[in-house]
Amino acid sequence: MNETILLIEDDQQIHDMVLNHMEREGYAVTSAFDGDEALSLFSKRTYDLVILDLMLPTANGLDILQEMRKDSMLPILIMSAKGSDLDKALGLGFGADDYIAKPFSLIEMTARVKAALRRSKQYSQTATDQAEQTVRIGDVEMNMSNFSVVKNGEVVNLTAKEFQILSLLATNPNRVFTKGQLFESVWKEAYYGDDNVINVHIRRLRGKIEDNPSSPTYIKTIWGIGYKIEVET
Incomplete structure (x- = not known):
């Protein structure tokens, strides 16, 4: 077809x-x-x-x-x-x-x-390969099979790219990703230093999952390097 x-x-x-x-x-x-x-x-x-x-x-x-x-x-x-x-x-x-x-x-x-x-x-x-796999970070729960995100029992509507960014960070806790690594992992294209795309997506993603996007709990900025989701080990 x-x-x-x-x-x-x-x-x-x-x-x-x-x-x-x-x-x-x-x-x-x-x-x-x-x-x-x-x-x-x-x-x-x-x-x-x-x-x-x-x-x-x-x-x-x-x-x-x-x-x-x-x-x-x-x-x-x-x-x-x-x-x-x-x-x-x-x-x-x-x-x-x-x-x-x-x-x-x-x-x-x-x-x-x-x-x-x-x-x-x-x-x-x-x-599909990760069917029914659920990833939890704090109060946020991601279902990898149906692309759903729930926070405190409320559904969070993410775009495809926002979900992919959050998924990449959440399944690699404490790992720092540069903006270039995020772009190439999610968009599957070469990164030429255009920070606007990543900045906009991170800002919108924080606006949806963070209680206070200006002081994020989940997606941490590592200044001069990139971003990570920090969890206690």
Whole structure:
């Protein structure tokens, strides 16, 4: 069965270019041209990956991204004419898995789609291999088979990348990970020193699991090095 992509793009020319190329690559593509249509389609079936334009009629692309992340951890690839580091950090911080700036080549688009799908499959397989494994740090409990996180009996909604970061740190207690190690372990790509991506994800993760994110109990900063989850031995 072909892998399925939800393509959300209001520019007809770009839409047709991406659609035709992805179909030639063997993907089954469903199209949405505005935010309302995108969320409607997203709620009706399961997709393997979403390609999301940030500039959409009827809704902001980041709002669409947040809505999708409430119920799903599937790979989401943002594409936008906004290509600044800030825009990229915002998109990734809101839960996107990757970002491609317009104009882009179809070769690059295909490579990023394949990489995102490959990472998703690898992570799903890892989770299957760790079926029903539960990791606890303090009041936070992680179920590695269904990607759920609970703190003091309350469900904590994490994005895919936030869960992967927390999982990596929690399953390696007291080990310090540099930002480069975190990026390469979670994103499976080379790290070129862009701290924004890691900083945004750590900040948002702390905001969800820490009682006081400014004075974290779980995710400790080791200044000049990176981060770790500290437990007593």
